[in-house]
Amino acid sequence: MGTLDGVVALVTGAAQGIGKATAVRLAKDGARVALNARVDDERLVAALAATGPGAVAAPCDIADWDASLRMVQQVQEELGPIEVLVANAARMTMKPFLEQEPAEWWEQVNVNLTGHLGVISAVLPGMRKLGRGRIVIVSSYWGVIGWENATGYGCTKSGLIALTRSLGRELAPAGIYVSAVAPGVIDTPQLEVDAKAAGLPIEEMHKIYAKGIPAGRIGRADEVAATISFLASGTAAAYVGQTLHPNGGEIRCSM
Secondary structure, three states, rough: OOOOOOOEEEEOOOOOHHHHHHHHOOOOOOEEEEEEOOOOHHHHHHHHEEEEEEEEOOOOOOOOOHHHHHHHHHHHHHHOOOOOOEEOOOOOOOOOOOOOOHHHHHHHHHHHHHHHHHHHHHHHHHHHOOOOOOEEEEEOOOHHOOOOHHHHHHHHHHHHHHHHHHHHHHHHHHHOOOOOOOOEEEEOOOOOHHHHHHHOOOHHHHHHHOOOOOOOOOOHHHHHHHHHHHHHHOOOOHHHHOOOOOOOOEEEEEE
């Protein structure tokens, strides 16, 4: 018996990294999981296989609010009312501020921040009808401390923390609990963007980041997924509007 037995969960950005690990963990804990990704390619097929029987694909670019609404409706037709949303999808471009094209800035805003506003808007009516729900938003510690050459990404991730606080206060009286995680450096394909920007092999990038972490290593996607699964469970109501920081001790703050 799992902590999420029978619960329908939607994970955005689930084709790889933290999203894929979260889909696998939620399924292990008993949830029926829908995996969103921008495109339906071999990565999503592999993530579905890893998640196990009963998982369904829900491809769409969440920057398109109309597509998000259709995607949510499809999931609810296939699996039933969505009780858990993990807002994880993200884009990241690493460039000095003055070198970043406006289109690159807006792509990050339109996916990381406003894209999830669309998905949340789409799932909320069903959660209100159920009288319960959990929304776990995946931010980043770069949204807490900022990071050079990642202005757009950091701003959007900071915005997600503010969104968590505001929605947490607004929705908790309706039995819908909103919380967030702000992972530190995690071993996911997204680190390849960092390595490319630094002109380093991915293995060297791992070593550089690990030097600043008291735990002596970068994090794993399954560790973040375990935190998300806890927040998605019915035992985490005390964390309304709060952001947890799985980062190996690299930063310690109250945000």
